[in-house]
Amino acid sequence: MTTATMEPLPAPMPAPAPRPxxxxxxxxxxxxxxxxxxxxxxxxxxxxxxxxxxxxxxxxxxxxxxxxxxxxxxxxxxxxxxxxxxxxxxxxxxxxxxxxxxxxxxxxxxxxxxxxxxxxxxxxxxxxxxxxxxxxxxxxxxxxxxxxxxxxxxxxxxxxxxxxxxxxxxxxxxLGRGGTPDLGPDLPPLRIGEAQRLRDGDDVTLIATGPYPVLLALEAAAELAAHGIEAGVLNMHTVKPLDTEAVHAAARATRHIVTVEEHWAAGGLGSAVAETVAERGPGCRVSRVAVPDAFAAGHGGQTHLLERNGITREAIVDRVRAAR
Missing domain, CATH: 3.40.50.970 (Thiamin diphosphate (ThDP)-binding fold, Pyr/PP domains)
Known part of the structure; x- marks a missing residue:
């Protein structure tokens, strides 16, 4: 009796690297x-x-x-x-x-x-x-x-x-330098001046701008959902003119907004959102996940420096849970 030799299965093709x-x-x-x-x-x-x-x-x-x-x-x-x-x-x-x-x-x-x-x-x-x-x-x-x-x-x-x-x-x-992961198919339409809603949630709103901040916000929202906290996610691809109506709606609906950006905490998206919320009076907390008021620590790749300077999924989750 002869035993058939099994041909090894071909190795799966690697996924194409995202285009810069x-x-x-x-x-x-x-x-x-x-x-x-x-x-x-x-x-x-x-x-x-x-x-x-x-x-x-x-x-x-x-x-x-x-x-x-x-x-x-x-x-x-x-x-x-x-x-x-x-x-x-x-x-x-x-x-x-x-x-x-x-x-x-x-x-x-x-x-x-x-x-x-x-x-x-x-x-x-x-x-x-x-x-x-x-x-x-x-x-x-x-x-x-x-x-x-x-x-x-x-x-x-x-x-x-x-x-x-x-x-x-x-x-x-x-624009960045290297390739970053795609957000995926079937996204809402992209219109200049209008925030793109990527996820619904009525406990907190995460407003992010830029490739890694938006991805980290989505990851944080998934982790928060496992803890019973539903987080909405807005991709604020237009920082100016800011979609102030979307910001005000988030402030009314969730009473806590966390901004995420690859920028110093002063002057960027977080400041723009805080200014917008303040114009309508108190009642909504704005927390910022951004590079602190210091020159960015270290040299190296983008993801390494983001983590080293506090722009992480964990930081977003911590901001949300600390406010509850």
């Missing part, structure tokens, strides 16, 4: 330039567009080198001439080094310049504090006329880039 939002932005923009002659791409020698075949739009890609202030001024001039410039640089340079030009050349004149800011938050954590961008939401949301967008995954990035083309006035688009 900045690459999704790049590819979406390249396609839009081919379709819309108003669009121009201004680059600060980021390397993001190396190898892109611009085709007939090649003359509308301009690499100005590492000169961010000049790039903002050039973008303002192009916008004044009827173009719609997309400006590419790292977030920390857009929000600090070039902010005078953004304020006076772009925002003051309410010009349709789109600032695509990569390496935001702690996503360039391996480069240290010089490249951490934990102030940009505070800076940009304070500028009159500015729209501030923070996509939570690759699909949202493409949607928001496309939606940004015909928005009035300037836009700040906050």
């Amino acid at each position: 939002a900045r690459e999704v932005y790049r590819d979406t923009l390249a396609g839009l330039l081919a379709q819309d002659e108003r669009l121009t791409c201004l680059d600060s020698d980021t390397g993001l567009f190396s190898g892109v075949d611009w085709g007939a739009a090649a003359g509308r890609y301009i690499n100005l080198g590492i000169a961010e202030q000049n790039m903002m001024g050039a973008a303002a001039g192009l916008a004044r001439s009827g173009r719609i410039p997309y400006v590419n640089t790292m977030a920390t340079f857009a929000a600090t080094r070039a902010v005078e030009a953004v304020k006076l050349d772009i925002a003051l004149n309410n010009l349709p310049v789109r600032i695509a800011a990569t390496h935001a938050g702690l996503s360039a954590g391996h480069l240290g504090s010089t490249h951490h961008s934990l102030e940009d939401l505070a800076v940009m949301r304070l500028l009159p006329n500015m729209t501030v967008l923070v996509p939570a995954d690759a699909a949202a990035t493409e949607e928001l880039v496309r939606a940004s083309v015909d928005l009035p006035g300037p836009v700040y688009l906050r």
Whole structure:
């Protein structure tokens, strides 16, 4: 009697790595330039567009080198001439080094310049504090006329880039460096200026912005549900104009809001939500999960630095349970 030899089963194919939002932005923009002659791409020698075949739009890609202030001024001039410039640089340079030009050349004149800011938050954590961008939401949301967008995954990035083309006035688009997990299919529609409700709950509301904060809020909501606490989750992809009606509704319904962001605690989403709640009087507590008032500790990968600086699922859960 012979024994049949079993062929080993093939190893399962690994899941594809999530695409970095900045690459999704790049590819979406390249396609839009081919379709819309108003669009121009201004680059600060980021390397993001190396190898892109611009085709007939090649003359509308301009690499100005590492000169961010000049790039903002050039973008303002192009916008004044009827173009719609997309400006590419790292977030920390857009929000600090070039902010005078953004304020006076772009925002003051309410010009349709789109600032695509990569390496935001702690996503360039391996480069240290010089490249951490934990102030940009505070800076940009304070500028009159500015729209501030923070996509939570690759699909949202493409949607928001496309939606940004015909928005009035300037836009700040906050993007990370590496790939982050997708939120999944069958999400509610993404509309600029409207919070995206990802989960219902009438005990507490978690309001998050950005890829990892939104994912952590969803994970925290699942853990809280196991303890009998139902948490609603809002993806606040538009930090300005803030969906104040959604914030007020959450304040009335749950009486406790926890904000989650990859930003310093002062000036960002948490501050915007607290200001909004305060305008309608007392009755709702606002807790913030964010980087404390200190330069971010350590060097390393993004998830490592998020955990080291207190932006975790556990921190969200602790904030909720401490208030009950």
